[in-house]
Amino acid sequence: MNTLISVDNLQKNYGDATALRGISFNVEVSELTVIIGPSGCGKSTLLRCLNGLELFDSGRVMIGDITLELNNGATQRDLNTQLRHLREEVGMVFQSFNLFPHLTALENATLAPVVVKKVDRKTAEARARELLAKVGLGDRLDYYPSQLSGGQQQRAAIARALAMSPKVMLYDEPTSALDPGLVGEVLSIMRRLDDEGMTQVVVTHEMHFARDVADKVLVLADGELIESGSPDVIFTSPRDERTRTFLQRYL
Numbered sequence: 378m379n380t381l382i383s384v385d386n387l388q389k390n391y392g393d394a395t396a397l398r399g400i401s402f403n404v405e406v407s408e409l410t411v412i413i414g415p416s417g418c419g420k421s422t423l424l425r426c427l428n429g430l431e432l433f434d435s436g437r438v439m440i441g442d443i444t445l446e447l448n449n450g451a452t453q454r455d456l457n458t459q460l461r462h463l464r465e466e467v468g469m470v471f472q473s474f475n476l477f478p479h480l481t482a483l484e485n486a487t488l489a490p491v492v493v494k495k496v497d498r499k500t501a502e503a504r505a506r507e508l509l510a511k512v513g514l515g516d517r518l519d520y521y522p523s524q525l526s527g528g529q530q531q532r533a534a535i536a537r538a539l540a541m542s543p544k545v546m547l548y549d550e551p552t553s554a555l556d557p558g559l560v561g562e563v564l565s566i567m568r569r570l571d572d573e574g575m576t577q578v579v580v581t582h583e584m585h586f587a588r589d590v591a592d593k594v595l596v597l598a599d600g601e602l603i604e605s606g607s608p609d610v611i612f613t614s615p616r617d618e619r620t621r622t623f624l625q626r627y628l
């Protein structure tokens with residue numbers, strides 16, 4: 378096994394409220410990890426801590442050779458450097474697509490490598506074309522987000538994230554805002570990336586996808602990781618009563 382992500386005793390508070398109560402897990406290279414759990418249990422907070430959108434209160438996050446650790450005496454400057462590296466190596470896809478509305482699909486997928494990584498525009502654009510073709514949008518390069526369906530927007534958002542050549546892709550309910558008929562086209566992109574060996578962490582309620590594709594399922598409840606294991610184990614013989622209750626609603 379070759380560990381890419383290591384999360385150790387991660388705690389996150391919002392004021393007096395505790396959102397994550399000491400979460401620990403690993404993600405191996407090329408694994409697809411699915412995170413499930415009821416609304417408000419901390420799934421989004423966890424992903425946001427993994428890509429540096431949210432600072433946590435204690436614990437440690439390691440991704441590749443980047444370590445984020447709070448309360449270890451790291452200066453703000455060290456921390457900012459690590460956060461910047463982290464954001465370059467972690468691709469994130471949100472429920473609400475989050476494309477730049479005033480940029481075409483091609484421009485959306487070209488911008489970050491040019492601005493953040495100083496890739497020359499021609500090279501970045503060629504790569505963006507390639508990635509958009511890969512997600513089935515080769516004929517939609519010059520379309521603005523408002524001219525694309527939800528499924529197309531989400532696929533463009535995936536291409537945009539891939540353009541930064543991240544080590545890992547994180548998805549926060551990537552199909553929850555889509556019409557049912559458009560869900561499959563987004564799931565199939567994640568399947569394909571899995572086949573190609575991309576490391577992915579996916580928060581989703583698509584249990585069939587989880588059962589078919591996940592290497593590992595993490596179950597969160599009330600800010601805790603209550604169990605984890607292969608989809609076989611989680612979906613057929615969960616240990617925790619809360620997992621059973623949750624799954625009954627989705628299976």
Ligand SMILES: Nc1ncnc2c1ncn2[C@@H]1O[C@H](COP(=O)(O)OP(=O)(O)O)[C@@H](O)[C@H]1O
Binds near residue numbers: 394417422423
């Ligand atoms: N920015 C925030 N400020 C205060 N509380 C928050 C914030 N974001 C999330 N929370 C709280 O943290 C808990 C976990 O939320 P979240 O991570 O969004 O859960 P999930 O994604 O599983 O629905 C919830 O109780 C939520 O109300």
Ligand SMILES: [Mg+2]
Binds near residue numbers: 420421422
């Ligand atoms: Mg959420």
